[in-house]
Structure formats: structure tokens, C-alpha cells
Amino acid sequence: MASQLQDELDAFLAFLTLEKGLSENTLSNYQVDLEQFRLFLMEARKVRSWKEVSAGHVSDWIYSLSEADYSNASLCRKLSSLRSLDAFLLRDGCIRKSFTEIVSGPSLRRKAPYTLSIQEVERLISAPDETTPQGLRDVAILELFYSSGLRVSELTGLQLQQMDLEIGALKVFGKGSKERVCPIGRKAIAALERYLEVGRPQLVRAKTGSSVFISSRGSAISRKTIWVLIRKYASLAGIDKPVKPHMLRHSFATHLLSGGADLRVIQELLGHADISTTQIYTSVESERVRSAHDEFHPRSRGNMDTV
Template sequence: MDEKTLRIRNEYIAYVRFEKNYSVHTVTEYERDVDEFLEFLKTEGILTIESITYQEARLFASRLYDRELSRASISRKISSVRSFFRFANARYDINDTAFRLLHHPKKEERLPAFFYAEELDKLFEACLGEKPRDHRDRALLELLYATGIRVSELTSICLGDIDNDLGIVRVMGKGRKERYVPFGSLAQSAIEQYIEISRPLLMKTVKHDRLFVNLRGGPLTERGVRHILDAIVERACIESNVYPHMLRHTFATHLLSAGADMRTVQELLGHSDLSSTQIYTHTTKEHLRRTYMNTHPRA
């Protein structure tokens, strides 16, 4: 690949990391997608992005389909490369028509998975130990379910972001958008016990202000949260495929099922577009339909 293309690539990654303030996970995905596209060009003998035509863009998309990736993955990769070309066009006047003309695959209609009340009870029961890690895990689980925040948002929370008296947490969302999310008495109690008793024991001699810490006292990472949830699920003997984002789905689904208005749920979740929140109305309707079909005598 020529030096100019590599320079644009590096500037683009710096742009999404520092100017757009995307999360580490999002930046990693953008970087991987763009590098995958540049590797594709290399195999096709194309040395510079300045010569890309619609035909090459179509060929790249067809290679993604050949790998039998999900439509969501293909759509994301095309979006990443399109964003890369948009940046190259703005900074270096590189023609971005090829990917502007390329259509996304139609998204799969997949309803978000969520926990039922019985499953949630099992998860919380699995955190009833009295060791410092049990207090941390319970506080972590309570806060995720009580607020519906993303795992990336959870791991960035500092002690000063929590007002446990008022039951409010300050959250830094996507694009560095700040919002305040309330949480209830059960989360308050778990967080208070964790901060006052268990966090100092886990911290030992380490010093930082992140709310959640690992067993060595360092700031808890997104991967660490997934590892903790996997362990809780195993102790709770829940066999379904579980991932941290399910707690966010559960938060939204349970609020809407109980009569919360969609605009409030949108604000709590930090969605910029109401359509992102509307998917949960389909989930609640499907839940009602299944309950009806399973329980009504003449269904």
C-alpha cells in the first residue's frame, strides 16, 4: 500500500479515537474493518485508494458475503469503509462515490434477548456471598440492571460520578454524550456496601478513582465484566446464551412492559434516535403474544 493511503488510514483511526471520542471497542472495530479492506486491495493488486471504483466496492462486498458473515457484520464493515472514504474525501479530496453508491444489506429482524424475572432472581441469588468479590459482583449486576447502561459506560464510571444519596449516576455515553441515570434502593444498598467495605479490600495499595475494580485492584475492563457475568451465570445454572448487553435489553423491556413511555426509556438508554428504542416495543408485544398463546385456554 502506498504511503499516502497508510497516512490517511492512520489519521482516520486517530480521528475516530480522539476527535469522535468513540469507545475503545468501537475504534478497534473500525480499525479492523478498514485494515481488512486495505488487505483486500492488496490481494487485488490495488496500491492506492485513489483508484477505487464502484466495481471494486461491489467485489469487496461480495467477498464478505462469500464468507457467510451475518448481514449485521457485513453492514457494519461497509459502514466502516464508507466512513473511512468520507474522511479521505474531506481531508484529501479522495473520490468516495464508490462506497456512497454501495447499498447495505437489509438488516435481519432479530428481537433483542432479555432475562425473565425468574432468571434475574437466579443471577442475584448467585451473588449472595459475603466475600469482597461477591459484594462487587452484586453491585455491578444491580447497577447494570437498574440503569441499562452499556458495559463500556459501566467501566468508565468513577467514584465522583455516583451520588448514592440521590440514587443517580453520571454516565458518559457514545460520542462523549453525558447523561444522568437514576437507580433504585436495591442498587443503592449494594453499591454502598461495595464502596465502604469491599472496594478498599480489593484495592489494597492501588490508587485510582474508577468505581469497579478487578481482584488485583486495577480498573475493571469490559472483558473483565464479561468474565464476571459468565461466572455468575454458571453459578446460577442458566443455560441460555448470555452476554452483558442482555441486561440493557432487559432494563428497557421491563420498563416498557410496566408502562414506561418510550421517550423516557430513550433518554435513559442514551439513544440519539427513537427508532433504536422502538425495537423493544416489538419485544414486549412478542412476549405478550407468547404468554397469551401459552396460557389462554382457547389459544
């Protein structure tokens, strides 16, 4: 019966692929986490069927990973993957009792996301050489990232037919293929128009499709290339922090909140399914307010003026 664990695990992964429409990266995480648990069950506990799995097995697995110095964030993700499998097996009648229901995961305090200041964003966007088609493309990428708060996968997968520059909006398909409409700011529209009129035609090749952002070879630009470009322009802009593509999404949300935008609006723009995910940005704003108070209030400063 050694294959029973694998067969039902394969069925669950097929369900995620066909029914849930998850990204390749998310599916890969599920597969790694659940395969790791399956091997633990077979090798360490000699379990051959999901019906034999208990909460004790799950707790032992999480403990073994903790002992191997996995971070709390990784442990929470692995337990979340296992809970999803557990729910699937219950729903399909493969097991009669949940093996994760009474298992508590490690406490996880979400860190406030790193962001760029408005001045740093402006320096970053000004870094590309706009006399080249690649430079026009890169300015459009940076402007759109910051203007619309897109994920890297949403930006690299963006197609020409998803944009309407006349009304200043684009339609994206985020996690789980959920559709949302994102506004495009005035400066981002101008950068996109310059790129589409002057830059992109010089990059088009015979096999180029309808991807908005394309490489010098005419193919859709990759996530890896985006990472390399943003690190390059951060260095040119003299930004002394490890800048990643997601920082522009974080900066987009934080600057909207600082400007007075409603948290629910920001949730919708970012495509978060749960408001609790968006609430992490309130901690960034609280820290900024606290810092400003400490710096400028006469009874918060370290050296108060004497009267």
C-alpha cells in the first residue's frame, strides 16, 4: 500500500491545478511541503495510508522541522499546505477524522514590509536611459509597478489587450486567476505610451506575441530579468537598501495609506482576499507616525530645548 499516500496526494495536486488555477510557484510549494510530509510518514513513522495519520504525526513532523532550524514562517506555510490536503481528503471521504484540526502552529508575527520613500521611488524611476528602447521599457515597468501595485507575475504576464490607456485602467488576473481592475496613474500612462510608440516596436521580432513588456529578443520579459533590472537601477539611483520588485508594490500601498486612502480600497487594488493581509501596512504607517513624533515633538526628542 506504499502508493496509497502518493495516489491521493497526486489527486489533491491535480485538484489544485485544474480546479483552483493556482500559480506554478504556489503549486510547487504545495508539492514540496506535502511530499516532505509523505516521506516523513513512510520513513520515520512507517505509515502507509492517510487513514492512519494522526494529529500526533503532524505535531512530530512540525517539531522535527523546528529542530532542523526551519523558520516559523516556513513551518506555518507547511502546516497550511497540510490543512488544505486534510480538508480535501475529508471532503472526498478518504479519511473520517481531521489530522490537523487540533494541531496548533508556531506563532507568527508578520514583519512590516520594507518600503521605499517617495524620493527613493522617484530616483529609481529616473535611473533608466530613456534614449534606448530598453530604457523606455524599464521606465514604463517601474512607473506601472508603483502606479498600480502589481505583483511581478501580473506584470510579466500582462498582455496588450488587458490595457486601456484612454480610460487609464488595466485588467489583471491575480492569485487563483482572480480578476481585478487596476487604475493607471497619469505618469505611468505617459511612460507606457512612449514605450509602446517608440520603444516596443524596436524590440518586436517575428515571433513576438502580445506581451506588453518584451526582451531584446522579442520574447516576454521574465521575472528574473525584472529582479536584475530593479537591482541595477537601485544601485544607479544610490539607494542603499536591497530593493526587490515587491518593494514597489509595498511602497504603492504604504504611500496610498499615508495619503489617506481607505484600507478596503487598498485591499481591492492589491487583490488581497483577506483584509488582514492588507492590515500589515497600517503598522508601517504607525511606525512612520511614531518616528515623526519622536523626531519633532519637543517632549519626545532626546535633547529638549531648555527654557
